[in-house]
Amino acid sequence: MSAKRDYYEVLGVTKSSNPDEIKSQYRKLALKFHPDRNKSPDAQEHFKEISEAYAVLSDSSKRDLYDQHGHEGVDGRYSTEDIFRGAGGNFNDIFNDLFSGQGRRGGGGFGSVFENLFGGGGGFGRSRGNDLLHECYITLEDVLHGKQIELDLQKYVDCPDCNGTGCKPGTSKATCKDCNGRGQVRVRKNMGGFLLETAQACGTCRGRGEIINDPCKKCQRGKIKGTKHLSFNLPSGIDNGDYVIQGEGESIPDGDNGDLIVRVRVEPHSHFRRDGIDLYCDARLSMIDASLGTEINVKTLEKTETLKIESGTQPNSILKIKSQGLPSQNSNRRGDLFVHIVVEIPKKLTKQQKSLLDDFRKSD
Ligand SMILES: [Zn+2]
Ligand SMILES: [Zn+2]
Structure with missing residues (x-):
C-alpha cells in the first residue's frame, strides 16, 4: 500500500468525534465493504484499511498516541497484529451484531473475519502476555x-x-x-444466501x-511464577519518558511475551533545574560584590568551578559555564550550566556601614 491515509479521514470522522460516533461510522462502512458482502476487488483492502483505523481510534490509549505522534507513533509501538488483537472486543461487538439473526451462532465474528484477512495460521490468533510497568526514579547525577x-x-x-514445554x-x-x-479448522456457513468459508480455532x-498427553506436574502448561533478573543501562542524557524493553513483560503459555515498560522519572534536584541538556542554578552575591566584581565558587554537577564576576554585574544576569550541563543523547554535545545572579541587599546595617553608604551617596 502507498502512504497511509489519516485514520480519521479513512473513517470519515473528525478528531473531535466521540467513541460512539466512530463506532457507528465504522459499523456503516464495515457493512458496506465486508468482503463477504462486497465482491469488488478493492473491498478487502479497503475493509482492512477502515478496520485498522477503527482498531486504533476505538482504543483510547492508541488514539492518544495517534493524535500526538501520527502513524509513526502507533506503528513504532505496535505491530498490525497488536493493533487488531488489542481491539478484538470492540470488533466482536459490532460483528456479532451485524451478523446476528442470520443463523450464525454468536461468536466467530471478529476472529474468523480477521483470520481470513490476515491469512490466519498461528500468527493472528496468538495471544500475548500483559505488558509490565517498572518505574525508575533517578537523579540528575544519574x-x-x-x-x-x-x-x-x-x-x-x-x-x-520441563523447560517451558508443559510436558x-x-x-x-x-x-x-x-x-x-494447523490449530484451525475450516467451517462452511450459510450467511444469508451465500456460503462463507471461515477458519475457526480447532x-x-x-x-x-x-x-500435551502427559503434563508436567510442576507447572501450568510450561509456565510457573518465578523471578526474572534483568540488568540494563539507562544511557546518560536520558529524559523522563516510557522506554520499552520488548519481550520482557508477562509470559503466557503458547503466546508471545508482553513488553516491559520502563518509566523513567528524573527527580527534582535541590540545586539545579533542567532544561533539556542545559542546567540552571542560582548564585547569591552581595550588592558590594556585584558592584566591585569578585570571583565566586559555583557548584556544578561534578565539581566546583570558579566564576569571575565583573564589576557592575546586574541583578538577574545569567552567566554561562560552558559544557557543565547534561550530555545529549543524540550527539557528543554537552549542555551548559547557566548561573542566575541574585543580588542581595543587606536588611540590617551597622552604624559604620550606614555612614559609609551615606558617604557613597554623597559622592555620587
Ligand atoms: Zn513444567
Ligand atoms: Zn487441533
Whole structure:
C-alpha cells in the first residue's frame, strides 16, 4: 500500500468525534465493504484499511498516541497484529451484531473475519502476555553518568522442570490429529444466501495445533511464577519518558511475551533545574560584590568551578559555564550550566556601614 491515509479521514470522522460516533461510522462502512458482502476487488483492502483505523481510534490509549505522534507513533509501538488483537472486543461487538439473526451462532465474528484477512495460521490468533510497568526514579547525577538498573521481576517464567514445554520431562507434545497441527479448522456457513468459508480455532487443541498427553506436574502448561533478573543501562542524557524493553513483560503459555515498560522519572534536584541538556542554578552575591566584581565558587554537577564576576554585574544576569550541563543523547554535545545572579541587599546595617553608604551617596 502507498502512504497511509489519516485514520480519521479513512473513517470519515473528525478528531473531535466521540467513541460512539466512530463506532457507528465504522459499523456503516464495515457493512458496506465486508468482503463477504462486497465482491469488488478493492473491498478487502479497503475493509482492512477502515478496520485498522477503527482498531486504533476505538482504543483510547492508541488514539492518544495517534493524535500526538501520527502513524509513526502507533506503528513504532505496535505491530498490525497488536493493533487488531488489542481491539478484538470492540470488533466482536459490532460483528456479532451485524451478523446476528442470520443463523450464525454468536461468536466467530471478529476472529474468523480477521483470520481470513490476515491469512490466519498461528500468527493472528496468538495471544500475548500483559505488558509490565517498572518505574525508575533517578537523579540528575544519574542522567549525567547513565545508570545501571538491576531488577528482579516477579512474573511467570518458563518452568525449569520441563523447560517451558508443559510436558512431563522426557515426553513431548503430540501433533493434534483433528487439525493436523494447523490449530484451525475450516467451517462452511450459510450467511444469508451465500456460503462463507471461515477458519475457526480447532476445538480439540484449542487452536494450539499440539496436545500435551502427559503434563508436567510442576507447572501450568510450561509456565510457573518465578523471578526474572534483568540488568540494563539507562544511557546518560536520558529524559523522563516510557522506554520499552520488548519481550520482557508477562509470559503466557503458547503466546508471545508482553513488553516491559520502563518509566523513567528524573527527580527534582535541590540545586539545579533542567532544561533539556542545559542546567540552571542560582548564585547569591552581595550588592558590594556585584558592584566591585569578585570571583565566586559555583557548584556544578561534578565539581566546583570558579566564576569571575565583573564589576557592575546586574541583578538577574545569567552567566554561562560552558559544557557543565547534561550530555545529549543524540550527539557528543554537552549542555551548559547557566548561573542566575541574585543580588542581595543587606536588611540590617551597622552604624559604620550606614555612614559609609551615606558617604557613597554623597559622592555620587
Ligand atoms: Zn513444567
Ligand atoms: Zn487441533
